[in-house]
Amino acid sequence: MESEELIDRLTETFEAAGHRLYLVGGSVRDILLGRASPDLDFTTDARPDEIQRLAKKLRPDALFAVGAKFGTIGLAFGDRLVEITTFRSETYVPRSRHPTVTFGHSLEGDLARRDFTINAMACRGIPRDTAAIIDPFGGLADLRAALIRAVGNPAERFDEDPLRLLRAVRFAAQLGFRIERETEAAIRRSASALAEISKERISAEFTKILVAPHAAHGIRLCVDLGLMEHIVPELLEMLQMPPVKGYKDVFRHTLLVVEQIPREPLLRWSALLHDIAKPRTIGWEHGNVHFRGHERVGEEMAIEILRRLRMDAAFIQSVARIVRLHVRANSYASDWTDSALRRFIREAGDDLPALIALCRADVTSARPARVEAAQARAAELEARVAELLAREDVARLDSPLDGNELMALFGRGPGRWIGEVKSYLLEQVLDGALAPDDKARAAELAEAFLSARAEEIGEARKAGAR
Secondary structure: OOHHHHHHHHHHHHHHOOOOEEEEOHHHHHHHHOOOOOEEEEEEOOOHHHHHHHHHHHOOOEEEOOOHHHOEEEEEEOOEEEEEEEOEEEEOOOOOOOOEEEEOOOHHHHHHOOOEHHHOOEEOOOOOOHHHOEOOOOHHHHHHOOEEOEOOOHHHHHHHOOHHHHHHHHHHHHHOOEEOHHHHHHHHHHHHHHHHOOHHHHHHHHHHHHOOOOHHHHHHHHHHOOOHHHOOHHHHHHHOOOOOOOOOOHHHHHHHHHHHOOOOHHHHHHHHHOOOOHHHHOEEEOOEEEOOOHHHHHHHHHHHHHHHOOOOHHHHHHHHHHHHHHHHHHOOOOOOOHHHHHHHHHHHHHHHHHHHHHHHHOOOOOOHHHHHHHHHHHHHHHHHHHHHHHHOOHHHOOOOOOHHHHHHHHOOOOOHHHHHHHHHHHHHHHOOOOOOOOHHHHHHHHHHHHHHHHHHHHHHHHHHHO
8 A cells, every 4th residue: 555545544534533633743754855754653632442443444464552551553554664643742750761641632732742843743644735734833944944953942852851862963864954053052961961861772873873864964963962972982082183194084084984885784883983993003103103903902892882882792793893804805905815815705704795895985085096996906805705605605614524533533532632623624725725525635634734733742842841
């Protein structure tokens, strides 16, 4: 069912039953902006039980009543989610995430509790023109002016839910809007309240900023308004770095890389953190600046930052791996051997595509020739990886002999020696000196390896006896 048909049918169904139903909030905003959205939000004077009864007439694919105590019923029509909420009025306890929710009796009262004017508009059915918009707080004018403005007193709106401090920035980053002067001042004054919000909510909201079309704008706002010290304060260290003549501004470079990489959470977080350790590793040698080991320190910092933000463990591992390997990817040269390429592929694992995407984005020079050369290098790396993977399953490469075969071959029991031999044989496979299925040659190499190890141990014992 198309959105317009669904909106019309819902409106007709509720009105036929004597209820008012309004498309509201972000749904109205996005329609007016011509933005596609799979979700639709409505508000109504009907109570949750009545919402369920009427909604079932449209035969949704699924109905969700988990938010019924807050007045919200969710419906799914294919991949489109619809939420219908009873008019509400809320009394917040400052700094509390648990408002007292009471059902209201008017649309205006419901709109008055919303965060920003562009989200406090409503209409009956599809808005065919702006005359159909119910707009008690000037949302249309702010939409035309590309402005984020709090409904009513901004300090009160942010006091009700401090996450709105970040939501203001998120809408600015998604829409490319400015934040209205008084609203901006209130954010700056209330920034410390963000410390009272759960890390999970902060990370979810900031991730939306990162994947927004104007992410750099959002990141700068977080810095300028004092919010970043409660999100990723380590980024602020980039702004405190001394200027280095002839070397790029690391903070500005980071923002450019973020906006140049595709808008996916893993890629955007990796771009944001890929140079996070440069302020802590800066050094000079013969008058030249260097950041030795920043990828290793950056890996540790990425883990600490993302754990603090309660991110998923697998996500943290991926971002950390990409940060650690990005320097190696950027240093690819045509003379890399297949052996080096195999090791790189195995170490990158499933994050290899993301790593190559960062390699492509991590070029912010103003010199076209340098950008062209870097892009050609990334393209060659990607092509060589694809060619090698087409010939062999690098991830599955292993020692031709397993532990049981080694114990049978040498008549020895379990021990650390098995792992050492298998690692040695795998290295031979990665170097191309041993075929993955050549057990006979593997046995010869294993015997030579163990003999050499025995000699080393014997020499060490003699030296210790002296």
